[in-house]
Amino acid sequence: MPLRITIDIFTGRSNPVLELSGKEASEALERLRPARPVTRQEAAAPFEAALGYRGLLIEQIGTLARGLPRFFRVFDGRLFGARLAHRATDEEFEEFVVRRAGQLNVGKGFADYLRQEIARARRNYAGLLLWKPPHWSGKSHCHCAPLYEPLWWNDGWGGQKQPNNNCYNYATNYRSDTFAQPGRAAGAMYTSLTCASVRPAAIADSLIDAPTANNKCPKEGHLVALVIAPGWDFHWYRKGRNGYWSHKPGSTPVVNIDGSGNLIPDPRTANRGPYTDFCTFMVVMHGHIKIN
Amino acid sequence: MATLRSIERTASAGKREAWTAGASVFSGRPDPVWEVKPSLGARLEKIWLSLKPEKIEPPPSPALGYRGCFLRGPLGRQWFAFGGVVELRSSRRSEFRRDPSKKFERVLLESAPEGLLPPWLNE
Numbered sequence: 001m002p003l004r005i006t007i008d009i010f011t012g013r014s015n016p017v018l019e020l021s022g023k024e025a026s027e028a029l030e031r032l033r034p035a036r037p038v039t040r041q042e043a044a045a046p047f048e049a050a051l052g053y054r055g056l057l058i059e060q061i062g063t064l065a066r067g068l069p070r071f072f073r074v075f076d077g078r079l080f081g082a083r084l085a086h087r088a089t090d091e092e093f094e095e096f097v098v099r100r101a102g103q104l105n106v107g108k109g110f111a112d113y114l115r116q117e118i119a120r121a122r123r124n125y126a127g128l129l130l131w132k133p134p135h136w137s138g139k140s141h142c143h144c145a146p147l148y149e150p151l152w153w154n155d156g157w158g159g160q161k162q163p164n165n166n167c168y169n170y171a172t173n174y175r176s177d178t179f180a181q182p183g184r185a186a187g188a189m190y191t192s193l194t195c196a197s198v199r200p201a202a203i204a205d206s207l208i209d210a211p212t213a214n215n216k217c218p219k220e221g222h223l224v225a226l227v228i229a230p231g232w233d234f235h236w237y238r239k240g241r242n243g244y245w246s247h248k249p250g251s252t253p254v255v256n257i258d259g260s261g262n263l264i265p266d267p268r269t270a271n272r273g274p275y276t277d278f279c280t281f282m283v284v285m286h287g288h289i290k291i292n
Numbered sequence: 293m294a295t296l297r298s299i300e301r302t303a304s305a306g307k308r309e310a311w312t313a314g315a316s317v318f319s320g321r322p323d324p325v326w327e328v329k330p331s332l333g334a335r336l337e338k339i340w341l342s343l344k345p346e347k348i349e350p351p352p353s354p355a356l357g358y359r360g361c362f363l364r365g366p367l368g369r370q371w372f373a374f375g376g377v378v379e380l381r382s383s384r385r386s387e388f389r390r391d392p393s394k395k396f397e398r399v400l401l402e403s404a405p406e407g408l409l410p411p412w413l414n415e
Contacts, residue, residue, distance in 0.1 A: 166319060179322055182320075233320050234321075235319040235320055235356060236320070248319075249355045249359075250316065250323060251316075251323070252316065252355070252359065258355065273356035273357035273412070274357050275319075
C-alpha cells in the first residue's frame with residue numbers, strides 16, 4: 001500500500017512529493033490511523049487558499065488502509081477527508097515527513113523551511129479557530145450589489161484580469177482589460193484629476209450621480225464612491241452585498257481593507273492615503289454602463 | 293548594407309537591451325513608466341550586486357499610494373524595490389536582498405523625469 005505525500009506549500013513551483021512504500025508506508029499509515037474525532041471547534045478545515053504551508057495531501061495507492069479514504073489532508077495532526085475529521089494517532093506526523101524531506105530534490109535547507117512553515121501555519125490556524133466573523137448588520141445588506149469575490153479578479157501579475165483592470169473596472173464590476181478611464185468610452189474623458197472633471201466623465205459612461213446617497217444602498221444597481229488624489233489620480237470603491245466596501249488599487253489585487261488594515265464600512269471615513277478628496281457616491285445600473 | 297534580417301536583429305537586440313523603470317503608485321491612471329539609460333541600469337545593477345542576499349520578504353505595502361518601484365533590464369530580468377528590500381525576479385526564480393539605506397530605490401526614483409511622480413512618494 002504505497003503512499004504519495006504531496007507537501008502543499010508552494011504557489012509558483014510544483015509542490016514536492018514524497019513517495020513511501022514497504023515498511024515506511026506501513027509505519028506512516030499506522031501513525032495516520034484515525035484516533036478520536038475532532039471537536040466541533042477543531043473541525044474548521046485548513047485554509048486551502050492561504051500562502052505557505054497548507055498541509056500534506058495523502059494519496060493511498062492500491063489497497064486502502066482501514067478507516068482512511070484514498071485522498072485526505074493532514075494539517076496540524078488532524079485528518080480531513082471524505083467522512084474523515086479526526087486526530088491522527090501520531091499528532092506529530094508532519095514531523096515524520098519533515099525528517100524525510102532530505103529525500104526530496106527541493107534544495108538545501110528545505111527541511112528547516114518546512115518545519116518553520118508548519119509552525120507558522122499552526123499559529124495562524126489557532127488564530128483562525130478563535131476568529132469570530134464580524135457582525136454584518138442586517139439593515140446594511142445590499143441585495144443588488146456584486147459579490148465580494150477577489151479571487152476572480154486576482155489572477156496575479158502574469159494574469160489577464162488583475163494587471164489590465166483598475167479601480168474603475170472593479171467598482172463598476174465591468175471587466176474591459178483596458179485599465180478603463182472615466183469618460184473614455186463616451187468620448188468625454190476627464191481633462192484634469194479633479195472631482196469636477198472626473199465626475200461628469202463617469203456620468204458620460206452612464207453612472208448615476210448620487211451625492212446624497214449617504215452610504216445607503218440603492219434599490220436597483222449598486223453603490224460606488226469616487227475619491228481623488230488632487231491633481232494626480234482618481235480612485236473608486238464599491239459597496240458589497242454585506243454592506244462593506246472593497247476596492248482594487250490599480251493593477252494590484254482586490255482588497256476589502258483600507259490603509260490602516262480595517263474593513264471599510266464607509267469610504268468617507270476610511271484611511272485613503274493620498275486620495276484626500278471624497279468626491280461623490282454614484283450608482284451603477286447593471287448592464288447600463290459602458291466603460292473602456 | 294543593412295538587410296532586413298540584420299535590421300530585425302538590431303531592433304530585437306535593442307529591445308532586449310532596453311532598460312525601463314516604473315513606480316506602482318496610481319490606482320485609476322496607469323502607473324508611470326520611464327526609460328533608463330544603460331549607464332544608470334549598469335549602476336543600479338552594481339548596487340544590487342553590492343547588497344547581501346537574505347531570506348527576507350518585502351514589507352507589506354499600503355493599498356493606496358506608493359507601493360514600490362521596478363526596473364526592467366535585459367534578458368527579462370526585473371527588480372522590484374520597496375521599504376528597504378530589493379527583489380530580482382527572473383523567469384526562473386526570485387531573490388531578495390536587504391537595502392537598509394534604500395539606495396537602489398532612491399537612485400531609481402531619482403531617475404524619473406521631473407513631474408512624473410506624485411509628491412507623496414517623499415512622504
